[in-house]
Amino acid sequence: MSVKSQFLDKLQARQPAPVSSVSKSQADIAEFRLRMAQLHEQMDAWLVGTGLNVETHNTPVTDLLVEGGAFDITALVLRIDDRSVKFVPAFLYGQGVTGCVEATFHNGGLVTPLGRLFMRSGTVSNWTFSPPGTLSCPGQRFDESTFFNLILALLP
Numbered sequence: 342m343s344v345k346s347q348f349l350d351k352l353q354a355r356q357p358a359p360v361s362s363v364s365k366s367q368a369d370i371a372e373f374r375l376r377m378a379q380l381h382e383q384m385d386a387w388l389v390g391t392g393l394n395v396e397t398h399n400t401p402v403t404d405l406l407v408e409g410g411a412f413d414i415t416a417l418v419l420r421i422d423d424r425s426v427k428f429v430p431a432f433l434y435g436q437g438v439t440g441c442v443e444a445t446f447h448n449g450g451l452v453t454p455l456g457r458l459f460m461r462s463g464t465v466s467n468w469t470f471s472p473p474g475t476l477s478c479p480g481q482r483f484d485e486s487t488f489f490n491l492i493l494a495l496l497p
Contacts, residue, residue: 366407369433370414373440376460377415377430380442380468384417387485393419393492404433421495424448428458444470446494455491458483 417428440460469480
């Protein structure tokens with residue numbers, strides 16, 4: 342073996358192994374689940390003193406860019422009487438975003454889109470909110486004020 346070959350072998354051994362798309366998508370799914378749990382905790386904190394509680398239920402998300410094409414994740418629901426606002430994960434990977442949650446208002450049989458939350462949008466890694474019919478970028482920061490604007494629909 343030549344000295345050059347030895348050098349190249351050692352150089353290649355120092356390079357980190359490339360991250361496979363399977364482990365990348367699994368890591369992103371784990372982060373999406375964690376961030377949904379954190380969003381749940383944040384909503385609970387915002388709702389202290391209101392008498393409202395965030396309900397949770399598992400929902401399947403279909404995404405052809407992940408191993409197996411689907412995964413389960415928690416959806417969040419706020420309910421007053423027969424009215425509810427639901428935060429349901431829609432997809433993991435989209436154009437320039439990772440982790441999309443659809444916010445919808447339900448009143449009997451009527452469903453009204455309220456907008457979308459994005460876990461990561463471009464270089465922003467905090468939850469951002471985009472109203473219906475707008476692109477994900479730039480979006481606004483999803484904060485307490487935005488949250489209460491969304492759930493105001495629960496009160497007739």
